[in-house]
Each structure stands twice: as C-alpha cells, then as structure tokens.
Amino acid sequence: AAFVVTGIFITFFIFFIGSIFFGSSGELDESVQYFQVGDENFWSGNYDSAYLNYRRAWRANDQYTEAMVGYGKVLAIRSQQDSALIMFDKALAIDPSYKEASYNKALAYYNRGNYGEAIGLLTPILEANSDYYDAMLLIGDLYYAQKQFDDALRWYTIAYEDGAIRTRALCHLMAYIVDTQGDYSRAVDLYKEALSYDSTVVDIYVRLGELLP
Numbered sequence: 420a421a422f423v424v425t426g427i428f429i430t431f432f433i434f435f436i437g438s439i440f441f442g443s444s445g446e447l448d449e450s451v452q453y454f455q456v457g458d459e460n461f462w463s464g465n466y467d468s469a470y471l472n473y474r475r476a477w478r479a480n481d482q483y484t485e486a487m488v489g490y491g492k493v494l495a496i497r498s499q500q501d502s503a504l505i506m507f508d509k510a511l512a513i514d515p516s517y518k519e520a521s522y523n524k525a526l527a528y529y530n531r532g533n534y535g536e537a538i539g540l541l542t543p544i545l546e547a548n549s550d551y552y553d554a555m556l557l558i559g560d561l562y563y564a565q566k567q568f569d570d571a572l573r574w575y576t577i578a579y580e581d582g583a584i585r586t587r588a589l590c591h592l593m594a595y596i597v598d599t600q601g602d603y604s605r606a607v608d609l610y611k612e613a614l615s616y617d618s619t620v621v622d623i624y625v626r627l628g629e630l631l632p
Contacts, residue, residue: 450480484510552582568596587616
C-alpha cells in the first residue's frame with residue numbers, strides 16, 4: 420500500500436512540475452523559454468538580448484523570481500542600480516530566502532557605495548551558507564573598500580583555503596593586505612601566485628623587487 424501511495428504521489432508531483440514548465444501540448448512554457456534564452460545571452464555577454472528575454476520571461480510569469488534576478492543583473496551591468504534593486508526586491512518579496520536575489524542586491528549596494536547595507540544583507544546569508552564563496556568574496560571587497568583589512572582578509576582567506584578560489588585578483592589583494600601588515604614572506608608567496616595567473620601586472624614585479632634581495 421505504501422508503494423502505491425508513493426507511486427501516486429510521484430506521478431502527481433511529476434504532473435505538477437510539468438504543468439508549471441510545460442503547456443498542455445508538452446512544449447516548454449513560454450516564460451521558461453524566454454528565461455533560458457536570456458541565460459544563454461547573459462553568459463555569452465550579449466546583454467541587450469538578455470535584457471529583452473529576461474524581461475519577457477518575468478512579464479509572462481510575474482512569480483518567476485529567477486527571471487527577475489536575471490533582469491536585475493542586466494540592469495546593474497547597465498549601471499541602472501536603482502532599477503536593479505527594485506527587481507531584486509520584487510524577487511525577495513515572493514521568496515525572502517532566495518539568496519541569489521540577496522547577493523545581487525548586496526552587489527548593487529556595493530556599486531552604489533552603500534557598503535554598510537550590503538554587509539548587513541550578506542552577513543546572515545553567510546551564517547546560513549558556509550560555502551557561499553561568491554558572497555564571501557563580495558563581503559571581503561566591501562570591508563576592503565572601507566579599509567577594514569583584517570575583516571577583508573578573514574573572508575578572503577576562507578574563500579582561498581576552503582573554497583579553493585584561485586584568481587590573480589584575490590591573491591593580489593591578499594598579498595597587499597599581508598604586505599601592509601608586515602608579513603612579507605606570505606606576501607611574496609601570494610604575489611608570486613598572482614603572477615602565475617597573470618604575468619602582466621607590472622606593480623607586482625616592482626613590489627617583489629623591493630621585497631626580495
């Protein structure tokens with residue numbers, strides 16, 4: 420009997436999910452089609468087309484939070500931070516736990532220079548998601564922008580060590596911070612690692628020339 424009930428539930432669940440994304444003809448729902456094309460446009464850097472398709476997606480489905488956030492991200496890239504914030508807030512009004520909406524809202528605050536508001540948004544998200552490394556990098560940048568280097572380094576280090584985030588920018592920032600703190604040995608290692616990802620950064624060569632005998 421349990422097997423029968425489970426089978427009925429699974430069948431109903433599949434039908435329910437299908438009814439959301441597919442029409443009666445079995446074709447993908449219009450809003451989902453627009454969203455998928457918008458995503459392809461966004462990740463290929465075609466932001467004008469992404470703008471149009473994300474907007475079509477959330478207008479076809481006014482509960483489509485992913486499309487709202489996608490549209491907001493394009494607005495932010497276009498330097499329309501206020502309009503982007505409106506879209507992120509619309510998504511959060513529907514799903515307050517949608518962390519991608521909160522992250523992108525914090526990023527828009529960062530772009531506007533509202534560092535305190537952005538940190539206030541990210542802190543509870545990071546408390547609930549210990550592996551959200553993009554948010555760690557952003558909160559590190561927020562502290563760095565305010566010259567709170569100890570706090571910035573703490574978040575950068577977690578992303579570097581636990582998240583295995585390895586980029587020229589992160590290594591360069593961490594190297595600069597530990598350099599200013601007098602930890603020259605670690606600074607040299609991080610400067611060298613930064614150069615292994617991008618060997619064209621002249622400032623790093625200059626500083627290594629000063630640090631190394």
